[in-house]
Amino acid sequence: MSRTLTFARGGVEPLDFKSLTSHLPIANAHIPAVAVVPLLQHSGAPAVAVVSPGDRVREGMLIARADGFRSANIHSPVPGLVRDVGDMTLPDGGRCRAVTVECAGEFDRSGKILNRQPWDGVDAATLNALVAEMGVVGLGGAGFPVHVKYAFGTDRPADSLIVNGIECEPYLTGEHRLMLEKPDEIIEGSCIARKITGARGVVFAVAENKIDAVAVLREKIAEKSLPFDLVTVKAKFPQGEEDLLRHVLREDRTAHHIPPGTKTIISNVGTIFAVYEAVVWKKPLIERVITISGSAVVRPSNVKARIGTKIGELFEDCGGFREPPGRIVMGGPFLGAAVTDLDAPLTKLTTGLIALTRRETASCADDACIRCGRCVRSCPWGLSPTILVKLIKHGRTEEAVAGGLNDCEECGCCAYVCPAGIPLLAYLRKGRSWGRMPTRDGAI
Numbered sequence: 001m002s003r004t005l006t007f008a009r010g011g012v013e014p015l016d017f018k019s020l021t022s023h024l025p026i027a028n029a030h031i032p033a034v035a036v037v038p039l040l041q042h043s044g045a046p047a048v049a050v051v052s053p054g055d056r057v058r059e060g061m062l063i064a065r066a067d068g069f070r071s072a073n074i075h076s077p078v079p080g081l082v083r084d085v086g087d088m089t090l091p092d093g094g095r096c097r098a099v100t101v102e103c104a105g106e107f108d109r110s111g112k113i114l115n116r117q118p119w120d121g122v123d124a125a126t127l128n129a130l131v132a133e134m135g136v137v138g139l140g141g142a143g144f145p146v147h148v149k150y151a152f153g154t155d156r157p158a159d160s161l162i163v164n165g166i167e168c169e170p171y172l173t174g175e176h177r178l179m180l181e182k183p184d185e186i187i188e189g190s191c192i193a194r195k196i197t198g199a200r201g202v203v204f205a206v207a208e209n210k211i212d213a214v215a216v217l218r219e220k221i222a223e224k225s226l227p228f229d230l231v232t233v234k235a236k237f238p239q240g241e242e243d244l245l246r247h248v249l250r251e252d253r254t255a256h257h258i259p260p261g262t263k264t265i266i267s268n269v270g271t272i273f274a275v276y277e278a279v280v281w282k283k284p285l286i287e288r289v290i291t292i293s294g295s296a297v298v299r300p301s302n303v304k305a306r307i308g309t310k311i312g313e314l315f316e317d318c319g320g321f322r323e324p325p326g327r328i329v330m331g332g333p334f335l336g337a338a339v340t341d342l343d344a345p346l347t348k349l350t351t352g353l354i355a356l357t358r359r360e361t362a363s364c365a366d367d368a369c370i371r372c373g374r375c376v377r378s379c380p381w382g383l384s385p386t387i388l389v390k391l392i393k394h395g396r397t398e399e400a401v402a403g404g405l406n407d408c409e410e411c412g413c414c415a416y417v418c419p420a421g422i423p424l425l426a427y428l429r430k431g432r433s434w435g436r437m438p439t440r441d442g443a444i
């Protein structure tokens with residue numbers, strides 16, 4: 001077994017709370033009676049509705065078409081009647097159009113025997129067009145349309161495809177369960193992604209805290225005699241971030257070494273599974289695996305849920321709350337966003353729903369910097385968060401930009417380690433939006 005890799009500078013090793021759900025098989029969430037489906041669930045242009053109120057839709061039918069190349073199709077998660085096409089507020093405060101579907105009638109896919117589609121003899125461009133047609137986007141949280149990412153492979157083939165099974169955010173275990181429960185599908189999805197991108201090599205990167213998944217994948221790779229590599233990386237945050245992962249594999253001087261200047265494409269395990277379903281079963285992206293966890297939840301779980309399901313209903317599937325939560329986070333606790341509206345829908349971007357108690361989320365006064373320097377030492381990008389935040393607080397955004405604000409990946413490590421409880425990440429996000437910096441979603 002090879003050594004465990006990691007990045008050298010910064011990062012944090014928080015309590016991960018994964019044992020709440022890592023042993024629990026993925027269960028099916030209830031089918032929503034009403035699904036509210038936002039038309040912006042990806043980075044890029046919102047999709048444009050192709051249905052109107054009163055229309056009947058089938059399960060998996062196209063309800064909004066991608067608007068241009070960097071956009072993604074959206075499909076109906078349930079069969080039924082379109083009740084509304086209107087504006088909605090997204091959990092992050094942004095506005096977009098949404099299609100509301102009242103569930104009724106027969107399901108075309110669920111519970112039916114489907115025909116497996118052969119893909120071996122199909123060319124890469126046709127496979128990528130199918131991935132686009134099925135609305136597959138990156139399921140790690142950024143939502144970059146996968147066909148756009150993979151299309152670069154058609155101009156210049158990728159040297160390596162990295163399958164990211166790190167899932168470094170605390171609490172989240174959906175991808176861990178996918179690797180354990182669907183290893184054949186993930187291996188086949190990787191073969192499809194490799195064909196589309198033209199990648200010569202495939203490297204699985206899995207965190208050391210998923211040693212059972214490492215064993216299963218190694219066994220499957222050997223069983224199929226595939227020329228795939230598998231590396232274990234340290235369970236450290238934000239190890240799964242794409243630039244850091246690339247850097248770690250480039251720095252490594254063993255067999256896994258990926259030389260600088262070579263082209264790598266990274267897809268996380270959930271995305272690879274969606275690519276598999278899109279190509280092999282012609283299945284649109286109408287549901288996804290998420291983790292519902294946190295001390296305030298009665299029965300933390302891993303569930304497969306339909307896009308458009310209200311998050312309050314998903315918490316009810318898990319027995320509801322033990323006590324009124326102090327904060328609900330959509331995504332992981334580092335990169336996720338706080339939500340206050342339990343009627344907000346699950347989207348393709350939702351990796352988890354975490355409900356924390358009031359005690360866990362109690363905040364401190366935010367003017368008590370003790371100059372300990374921990375935030376500086378924790379930053380994987382070598383920034384000085386305490387200085388940046390002081391500049392932002394005083395409206396000196398241009399100076400903050402000159403000090404590297406634009407390089408901030410909003411990973412939240414600095415806020416996590418701050419003993420004074422200063423909400424550094426909130427200030428950094430505010431400063432970045434004032435300076436109209438590109439977000440991490442804007443990066444490929």
Ligand code: SF4
Binds near residue numbers: 378381411
């Ligand atoms: S949030 Fe920004 S400043 Fe803070 S540790 Fe992460 S990259 Fe560095």
Ligand code: SF4
Binds near residue numbers: 376385417419421422
């Ligand atoms: S970690 Fe917090 S208290 Fe320490 S220097 Fe940074 S901002 Fe100040």
